Amino acid sequence: MLLEEVVSAMDVTNTNREGAGIPLMVNSNVIRNNQTPPPSFPSVNGAATYLSETTSYLTSCFPAISDDVPGGPDAPEKMVLASEELREPLLRNNGGPPSTVSGSFTATTNAPRIREEITRITEGDHAQNNASSVQSDETRTPGISMFQGLVDRVRKTMHGSSDDIGWLQRDPEMPPVEDGTERFNSILENIGHGIHVLPTSVVYLLVPGLFSNHGPLYFTTTKATFSKMGLTCHIAKIHSEASVEKNARELKEYIEEIYWGSKKRVLLLGHSKGGVDSAAALSIYWPELKDKVAGLALAQSPYGGSPIASDIMREGQIGDYFNVRKLMEILICKVIKGDLQSLEDLTYEKRREFLKKHHLPKELPVVSFHTEANISPTVLATLSRVAHAELPTFPPLSSNQAATVLPVVVPLGATLAACAQLLQSRYSEKSDGLVTCRDAEVPGSVVVRPKRKLDHAWMVYSSTNDDPLEPDASQVCEALLTLVVEVGLRKKHYLSVKEE
Incomplete structure (x- = not known):
């Protein structure tokens, strides 16, 4: 009864003060359960003193917590630790007699109940924070991953074959090259003056490159020139759109057939992929061919690989964005009945893989030749002769009349x-349009680097703007093979001196 009067007096006193709306709550359960009632106060000042002392004591039990409490996974641990510190002074005598505060305040506490309540609250907050964090991550991660994937793809496309071009020169396991440009120019000048020194004791085999089966004039001018000089010359009849290993096997059989029929060694000149096929045949089957082959010349061959082939066949490159790979697959596989592996074998990945397994023999004379294409506007009018077409006549021609033949020309030079x-x-x-100069230099070979601007097709097809004062393709081929013969004689002399 006295307590109710005190509380009523306090409410009346604090009516005109700020915060009077916050009532003083009394735990009626304590009285209802016959526990020790709160102490009585003779006046309002006594009650105020009691509240002040109680507040000071409770405040001392709490650790100092700043407003900017850090979040994250450590927050629940800190909150539990704070609850332990809070509970420590109050529950130190848990299970013992109640503690006395200020001589007039007696309180009883239930430690497990308080601990469970605090832990439940903190764990609930922690679970709610984790759920929010997971939801945020699930919302944010797909967007970030998609954006990062787009950036990586663009970077991969822009980078292309930058790290692959010229890898042969950077590989420490590859033998160095020798510059034979000066000697080549000297031989070419002699040929221009009518001095021909190619021996008749060997058979010359010209190995065509990709799509050669669909260009009837591929290497025909060179073969005709060699035949006029009394040299035995053949153009290898292989499926140019087949894989490198398949053509290597066919060339091996071709060389053995020529040797068995003529008892002469074979001197090979391969253009573009034909040079890669020829080198593969000699690398794989050298024990069977070493007594049947006199040397090898590679003209504009992507021995290290081609950036054009790599950019078409690689994922994330122009072959994906413009459907070039699909178009090449239709062209090679459906139209000309070839194998897409023929193009894939010219990528940097496939060339690295092949050259790790197969190397050209050191005793084989090898010459490699590369050029740089002319990119001036005048080349746009250049047309290459790739075939001949006979016009039908009416009435039919007699036996002593010649048919009208027109050249079939295409803008290979401009392309x-x-x-x-x-x-x-x-x-x-620098490149000839398909093969970079650095990728065409065969390790361990004698390299020819002419200053004349020649594109990739000039070696096998004549063009409409050929300069009559300049050496033609057949003369360049003759000079290359002559250089191979000289390199072979030098190697033979070196090996004989070394044996002695």
Whole structure:
């Protein structure tokens, strides 16, 4: 009864003060359970003193907590620790007699109940925070992953074959090359003056490159020139759109057939992929061919790989964005009945894989030749003769009349000039339009680096703007093979001196 009067007096006193709306709550359960009632106060000042002392004591039990409480996974541990510190002074005598505060306040506490309540609250908050964090991560991660994947793909596309071009020169396991340009120019000058020194004791085999089966004039001018000089010359009849290993096996059989029929060794000149096929045949089957082959010349061959083939066949490159790979697959597999592996074998990955297993023999004379395409506007009018077409006549011609033949020309020069410009702009690399100069240099070979601007098709097809004062393709081939013969004689002399 006295307590109710005190509380009523306090409410009346604090009516005009700020915060009077916060009532003083009394735990009626304590009285209802016959526990020790709160002490009586003779006046309002006594009650105020009691509240002040109680507040001071409770405040001392709490640790100092700043407003910016850190979140994250450590927050629940800190909160539990704070609850332990809070509970420590109050529950130190848990299970013992009640503690006395200020001589007039007696309180009883239930430690397990308080601990469970605090732990439940903190764990609930922690679970809620984790759920929010997981939901946030699930919302944010797909967007970030998609954006990062797009950035990586663009970077991969822009980078292209930058790290692959010229890898043969950077590989410490590859033998160095020897510059034979000066000697080549001297031989070419002698040929221009009518001095021909190619021996008749060997058979010359010209190995064509990709799509050669669909160009009837591929290497025909060179073969005709060699035949006029009394040299035995053949053009290898292989499926140019087949894989490198398949063509290597066919060339091995071709060489053995020529040797068995003529008892003469074979001197090979391969253009473009034909040079890669020839080198593969000699690398794989050298024990069977070492007594049947006199040497090898590679003209504009992607021995290290081609950025054009890599950019078409690689994922994330132009072959994906413009469907070039699909178009090449339709062209090679459906139209000309070839194998897409023929193009894939010219990528940097496949060339690395092959050259790790198979190397050209050291005793084989090898000459490699590369050129740089002309990218000036005048080349746009260049046309290459790839075939002949006979016009039908009415009435039919008699036996002594010749049919009218027209050359079939295509703008190969303009196309290769555009490709060379693309490689120059993207990779800052000189090329003949399809093969960069650095990728055409065969390790351990004698390299020819002419200053004359020649595209990739000039070696096998004549063009409409050929300069009559300049050596033609057959003379260049003759000079290359002559250099191979000289390199072979030098190697033979060196090996004989070494044996002695």
